Amino acid sequence: xxxxxxxxxxxxxxxxxxxxxxxxxxxxxxxxxxxxxxxxxxxxxxxxxxxxxxxxxxxxxxxxxxxxxxxxxxxxxxxxxxxxxxxxxxxxxxxxxxxxxxxxxxxxxxxxxxxxxxxxxxxxxxxxxxxxxxxxxxxxxxxxxxxxxxxxxxxxxxxxxxxxxxxxxxxxxxxxxxxxxxxxxxxxxxxxxxxxxxxxxxxxxxxxxxxxxxxxxxxxxxxxxxxxxxxxxxxxxxxxxxxxxxxxxxxxxxxxxxxxxxxxxxxx
Amino acid sequence: xxxxxxxxxxxxxxxxxxxxxxxxxxxxxxxxxxxxxxxxxxxxxxxxxxxxxxxxxxxxxxxxxxxxxxxxxxxxxxxxxxxxxxxxxxxxxxxxxxxxxxxxxxxxxxxxxxxxxxxxxxxxxxxxxxxxxxxxxxxxxxxxxxxxxxxxxxxxxxxxxxxxxx
Numbered sequence: 419x420x421x422x423x424x425x426x427x428x429x430x431x432x433x434x435x436x437x438x439x440x441x442x443x444x445x446x447x448x449x450x451x452x453x454x455x456x457x458x459x460x461x462x463x464x465x466x467x468x469x470x471x472x473x474x475x476x477x478x479x480x481x482x483x484x485x486x487x488x489x490x491x492x493x494x495x496x497x498x499x500x501x502x503x504x505x506x507x508x509x510x511x512x513x514x515x516x517x518x519x520x521x522x523x524x525x526x527x528x529x530x531x532x533x534x535x536x537x538x539x540x541x542x543x544x545x546x547x548x549x550x551x552x553x554x555x556x557x558x559x560x561x562x563x564x565x566x567x568x569x570x571x572x573x574x575x576x577x578x579x580x581x582x583x584x585x586x587x588x589x590x591x592x593x594x595x596x597x598x599x600x601x602x603x604x605x606x607x608x609x610x611x612x613x614x615x616x617x618x619x620x621x622x623x624x625x626x627x628x629x630x631x632x633x634x635x636x637x638x639x640x641x642x643x644x645x646x647x648x649x650x651x652x653x654x655x656x657x658x659x660x661x662x663x664x665x666x667x668x669x670x671x672x673x674x675x676x677x678x679x680x681x682x683x684x685x686x
Numbered sequence: 687x688x689x690x691x692x693x694x695x696x697x698x699x700x701x702x703x704x705x706x707x708x709x710x711x712x713x714x715x716x717x718x719x720x721x722x723x724x725x726x727x728x729x730x731x732x733x734x735x736x737x738x739x740x741x742x743x744x745x746x747x748x749x750x751x752x753x754x755x756x757x758x759x760x761x762x763x764x765x766x767x768x769x770x771x772x773x774x775x776x777x778x779x780x781x782x783x784x785x786x787x788x789x790x791x792x793x794x795x796x797x798x799x800x801x802x803x804x805x806x807x808x809x810x811x812x813x814x815x816x817x818x819x820x821x822x823x824x825x826x827x828x829x830x831x832x833x834x835x836x837x838x839x840x841x842x843x844x845x846x847x848x849x850x851x852x
Contacts (some may be wrong), residue, residue, distance in 0.1 A: 451840045455762035459769070462761075463752040470748030474721055559725045559740050595722030595729075595800075647803070 480597055484607040487589045491581040493539045500629025502575040502584075505545030511538075511680060513546045514659040516637055519567035520554040520598065524656045525591045527667055531676065532585065538680040548584070551634045553655050554594065563598020566621075568630045570604040573620035577613035586611070692831070699825065699832035706770060706822040707758035714750030716797030721747075727799020730791040731780050749773070757826075760835015767826035774820045778813055785809040 496503045513535070517524040538544040550568035555561055567587055574583035586607055592598045599607075601622055608617040620626075637643055637653055642664060644651040658667045660679045666672035678684060717724045725743040728734065734742060753773070756766045781793050790804045793812045830837065 451837075452762075452764075455837055455840055456765045457762075459756050459762035459765045462756050462759075463749065463769075466752030466755060467745055467748040470718060470751065471744050474718065474744065474747075556729065556736060557726065559722070559743075561736055593722050595724075595726035650804075 484586050484599055484603055485589050486610045487585040489581040489585050495575050495580045497575045500633045502548040502580055505539045506542045509542055509545040511544045513544050516549045516655055516657040518551050518553045518564050518655045519587045520564045521655045525588050527656045528588045534677055544680050549633050552630050557594045558598040569624050569626045570621045572626040573617050577617040579611040579613045582611045696831050696833055702822050702825045703832045707754050709819055710750045710754030713796050714747045717747035727794025730800045731784055760837050763826055763830035763837050767823045771823035774816055778816045781809055781812050
């Protein structure tokens with residue numbers, strides 16, 4: 419091999435090396451720098467995820483205690499087959515309300531009509547069948563609030579504090595996707611409203627769980643309760659019937675019709 | 687690619703990188719801001735068992751923010767692009783299976799999410815958008831070179847920067 423050839427070859431090798439370094443510069447995907455960069459990615463990701471999750475855990479604590487709302491009710495309240503029946507048995511108009519304590523539009527219905535309903539109940543114009551359901555059982559985090567609240571509502575009726583208990587759970591409704599009130603909080607609310615000692619064990623042991631579930635499956639299979647929605651006809655909450663006839667309380671016309679049906683003007 | 691200078695491609699790479707970073711930061715930020723909504727969004731896909739939904743909903747926003755920061759910094763761009771692409775493919779698979787099963791949800795890609803009315807679904811649009819993001823990730827995976835990133839500074843300052851021509 420001649421001298422000039424050797425120089426040529428060395429020059430070539432040097433050019434190739436320089437090209438490789440340039441390529442490495444461009445991508446930083448090779449060599450030790452690439453490994454460092456890869457480690458940096460993993461470390462940054464780990465730190466951001468760790469800190470983020472830790473910080474948001476602290477930011478979303480469990481809910482504050484349920485604010486007790488006291489409703490002075492003079493009408494009888496009874497429990498029949500997992501349904502709370504409120505009002506005088508002789509009342510001429512009967513209302514069926516299918517609700518879920520986690521459902522935001524049930525809250526909207528309650529806040530719009532609760533006082534009218536209370537007046538009609540007190541005046542003996544209506545009886546209300548409250549079907550409290552676990553439709554949104556998996557929509558709280560952790561799941562289960564719907565069922566626990568519905569059961570506690572039935573326990574409250576048994577303990578003689580239903581109107582206040584029901585109103586209290588809607589006063590500051592837990593958010594869908596967030597934590598619900600805990601069993602401790604549900605029990606404490608009953609205590610605050612003057613429920614007896616059996617209320618707490620009823621709430622904690624899920625005395626009415628099976629009946630609540632049975633009510634839900636009965637409602638979902640009841641043709642008269644299906645409403646035409648954008649996804650075809652289906653059962654949802656709230657569903658409200660007056661004398662067995664479905665009233666679309668979520669639209670303004672139905673809402674006005676509901677008020678009219680339970681008003682003094684409509685009572686014989 | 688002859689005829690297009692490396693400098694011009696680096697400019698494109700820079701725009702692509704900053705674009706992908708913005709996508710992750712906005713998507714993750716909106717999710718982190720509303721954890722309850724994020725929980726509902728993850729749950730609506732109906733693929734994960736109950737206990738896992740909560741964990742995924744808690745972690746996901748920060749994985750996105752983390753990816754956004756890494757892509758923004760331009761460090762380990764090729765790996766970050768690969769991870770971005772992987773996550774996007776998982777998201778697209780999620781949307782596709784929901785579409786195929788006839789569920790009606792919002793993807794919750796940028797906040798929101800959960801069940802929606804049948805006439806409010808936009809699976810085609812969501813998949814098209816994700817495909818666009820996947821192209822950004824793909825560009826950076828194939829050609830991670832760009833300006834304003836730490837990768838070059840690392841190479842220059844690091845032990846690899848022994849220039850054989852000197």
